[in-house]
Amino acid sequence: MNNFEFHNPVKICFGKGEIAKLPNLVPAKASILLVYGGGSIMKNGIYDQVKNALKGFNIHEFGGIEVNPHYETLMKAVELVKEHRLDYILAVGGGSVLDGAKFIAAAALWEGSDPWDILAKRYQMPVQKALPIGTVLTLPATGSEMNGNSVVTRWETHEKLAFGSPHVLPQFSILDPQVVFSLPPIHISNGIVDAFVHVIEQYLTYPVDSPIQDRFAESILLTLIEEGPKVLKNQTNYEAAANFMWAATMALNGLIGAGVPQDWATHMIGHELTAFHGIDHGQTLCIVLPGLMSLKRKNKEQKLLQFGERIWKITEGTTDEKIDATIARTVQFFESVGIKTKLSDYGVGREVIAKIVDRFASRGVKGIGERGDLTLDQIAEILESRLS
Ligand code: NZQ
């Protein structure tokens, strides 16, 4: 196992009715910016629950954060924070709203000349401070509620970039599984596959003798495989919703990734598909991953066989046959939860390949993945294999 530090201070309040605990979680003297998305919280009653819980608190509001939150929109929220000297960000929404809140919290205290550098120069100029954040999660998927990551899109240039900092870890996150009841089914599907691929990015690399991490990872995959379809069948099944929600949080809160190599190439390529074509985040992952698994079958051989055997019970055949069956079974799972896996399914053709490769080249990227050896040519090959 590799050396690691693991510190996750996010307080999780999980279960029915936990939103009522907000007044115990937000400091009484806070000047709050309540941020939310396109209005789903108005329709499903979550906004009312939050406002009722926080009666008497000093709250300003900022709605309209888009799916794949836009830098341009978030900067308007930063202006509001500065104008009213707000000192606490409360995010109520899915990953986009939570990620947006993290950017707002960091940008409000950013001392550099250009807040876009939080993303564009994330390694050279790491975030040093941010306003405190609390969250009420309304969509199990990203793990944003219990990690320090944020992904932001600059609309004018169609760039989608991430940053990560311990300063934007939420102080608390409220996870009431009842939020699942009002989700459009496509976002349940996206959430299942997003969480699934988060595990894969931290698991399907090469062995470092880490049985605890491997078995935690496998337990999350199996839970998603078992519980995801139950939620899709009946989204008011509270127990299934609760298990799905907790699995998605555990998939990306640092625990299973501690001390093991991590890939993230599927996410990096997927973000470009969203940036250029607006394909939902979860869908992009299901397009890219099967191609990556096949192309990197030698690098990932041992873990692919372990994944196939322990998750899909694939034990017969040659190594290549077992890997092919593992990939086919994974694609079948994605499709069974309602996510299509080819570029042509989304009306995207070959022209996207050169655009994505050029973009990585323009950023000076030579190789990605757990060994940094997935080249730009191989990225093209993966996308080529996913055309139709
Ligand atoms: O905007 P509103 O009106 O709230 O509607 C949203 C949105 O249309 C709706 N929704 C959310 N909760 C709902 C609901 N509708 C009804 N009932 C509810 N309870 O769902 C739609 C999608 O929401 P969004 O927040 O965009 O989805 P998701 O949670 O999948 O977040 C996606 C974003 O997170 C980033 C993605 O790149 C993407 O930008 N990611 C963040 C990560 C992180 N911070 O660690 C990791 C991930 O890999 C991912 O990259």
Ligand code: ZN
């Ligand atoms: Zn993801």
